[in-house]
Amino acid sequence: MAKAESLAAEKEIGGPRSLTRLLGLFDALARSPNGLTLADLNVLLETPKSSLLNLLRPLVSEGYLMHDGSRYRLGPAIFRLSASIVSVWNFSKVLQPYLGELSDRCHETVFLAMLDRDRRVLTVVSVIEGSKIVRFTVPPGATAPLYCTASGRVLLAHMDQEWQEAYLRETKLESLTPETITNKKALRAELKNVREQGYSISVGETMPESSGMAAPIFGPDGKVLAALSISAPTVRFEPDLPALREALLEVATRASGMSSPSASTTDATGR
Secondary structure, three states, rough: OHHHHHHHHHHHHHHHHHHHHHHHHHHHHOOOOOOOOOHHHHHHHHOHHHHHHHHHHHHHOOEEEEEEEOOEEHHHHHHHHHHHHHOOOOOOHHHHHHHHHHHHHOOEEEOOOOOEOOOOOEEEEEEEEEOOOOOOOOOOEEEEEOOHHHHHHHHOOOHHHHHHHHHEEEEEEOOOOOOOOOHHHOOOOOHHHHHHHEEEEEEEOOOOOOEEEEEEOOOOOOOOOEEEEEEHHHEHHHHHHHHHHHHHHHHHHHHHHOOOHHHHHHHOOOO
């Protein structure tokens, strides 16, 4: 009886462990376009070679992996599965709980913005308005310039160099308020600052007495998917800046699937 219970316990442990090992295998191979040997996988997954072979053989036979005799690579079946998952993945719904948490923590208007590459503007895809009587409002679907908004500068700062340079070369930086950055050299310096500190701040640049702060949300490939933003009247924004920044960076970091913020949380002196 005791032996049977022991075997049952081992089976229960082995199930989740095998699943974790399988996910770790796919993750390791996704990060290694040239493939990995059995010895490589043995080290990375800390799994005995015999157990790995039992896992690898059926995956190769079903087309989830390819094996050329020395290295294992992802196969066509896993790419088909990945495409199916991505096709039903609703970006804004996945991130809505993070948006809700940020709203609960700061009580100001929070929203997600994505880059419209063709029109070279940002588009607001999801909004939760602040709970205070005087608040910043923006409807879903609204667009705004990249160069003078916190969300826009986050998206612009993380674009590839070629696209960014084309934007700076071809976009007229119009003065929306006396605070708007309209000098391209100054904007380049601000974008560099955004990349280094991990967030952007805009104070009165698009509308007088209105301020915003944004941080990037990264995808699995390390590219920015969206900007997470807090907007508020400047009279509240500036004194609350340290707490707002802390909440924004913590939530954006977890939304990106990372374990800890990589950005500095020192005081910002930018606009």
